[in-house]
Amino acid sequence: MSATFFRTAFAKLGRPSQESRNMIRKDNGLSIRRQCELLGLNRSGLYYTPTGPNQAAVRLDESLMERIDHWHTRCPYLGSRKIVAKLQEEGFSVCRKTVRRLMLKMGIYAIYPKPNLSKRNFKESIVPYLLRDYTVSFPNQVWSIDITYIPMPHGHMYLTAIIDWYSRRLVGHYLSDSLEAESVIHAVTETVKACGVPAIINSDQGSQFTSDDYKNLLRNLNIRQSMDGRSRWADNIMIERWFRSLKTEQLYPNEYRTPRELRRLINQYVDDYNNIRPHEALGYKVPNEFYFACFAA
Structure with a gap:
């Protein structure tokens, strides 16, 4: 192969790529250095082989995350130090840095007052908590939203x-890998x-x-946005308790191997929770009965 061939190939490729690397040959009359110069490649890049993630490390992280979720659901007040202790009791050789990264x-x-409740954006993105001493009198007045790991x-x-504050009805849910x-x-x-559209x-x-995308959505729907106050973990406790009930009553006792099976279990629990599970706070009515009774009145 001649130098003219390499110049023509480089012009067609436009930029270094795997295809251009594959054109390098030891027996074409040009040195490896010269071929790299003509193709615009860094010679050291020829000897680099990309490696995928360490599968053993990935499996270890998944095992640790499963146990962290177990202990967080069972004892939501445990911080990273105490979770490290529980994991070490179970035979995991793990440090606090790893547990904090996975959490x-x-x-x-952990559900207890502390300065930094979750990963935040800039301070100006935080909005006030609107529900202190707030009376909820009808459905769709206040909803709580949150995310949990499964x-x-x-x-x-x-x-x-x-979840709807007034009726305890689980009004919506979405399962994702993101x-x-x-x-x-x-x-x-x-x-x-x-x-329908809630007030808050x-x-x-x-x-x-x-x-910005979430805040703009609520603004376009004329929904007032409220956020838990700093160091006030109990402000969103209703949805946290629902997550705990879902895991301890439905997910941990049952097997699921695929997202489809998991989705089926969640849908079944939501249906049972809304339709057949009475709540003391609702006068032992079920959430759906309490929710729809207001619209029928």
């Missing part, structure tokens, strides 16, 4: 759920289509809820 990845935090046999999923803002935007959009939606100060 951040899962989007969970372990899978291979990987994990995230569940976004929305912790991005798109999941909460989808959940709110579909829930509004099914149930309350959330924690997580990055999904401080994102």
Whole structure:
């Protein structure tokens, strides 16, 4: 192959690529250095072989995340130090830095007052908590939204759920493999289509809820946004308790291997929770009865 061939090939390729690397030959009359010069390649790049993620490390992280979720659900007041102790009791050789990294990845935090409740955006993105001493008198007046981590046999999923304060009815939920803002935007959009527009939606100060896309959605729907006060974990406790009930009563006792099976279990629990589970706070009525009675009156 001649130098002219390499110049022509480089002009066609436009920029260095795997295809151009594959054109390098040891027996074409040009040195490796000269071929790299003509193709615009860094010679050291020829000897680099990309490696995928360490599968053993990935499996270890998934095992740790499953146990972290177990202990967080069972004892939501445990911080990273105490979770490290529980994991070490179970035979895991793990440090606090690893546990904190995984808790951040899962989007969970210990339920007790502390300065930093969750990963936040800039301070100007935080909005006030609107529900202190606030009386809820009818459905769709106030909703709470949050996200929880759910372990899978291979990987994990995230569940976004929305609950109505007045009736305790689970009005919307969405299962996703992503912790991005798109999941909460989808959940709110579909829930509004099914149930109408609430007056207020309350959330924690997580990055999904401080994102511009989420804030613009609520603004366009004329929904007032409320966020938990700093160091006030109990402000969104209603949805946190629902997540705990879902996991301890439905997900932990049952097997699920695929997102479809997990989705079926969640849908079944939501249906049972809304239709057959009485609440003392509702005079032992079920959420759906309490929710729809107001519209029938």
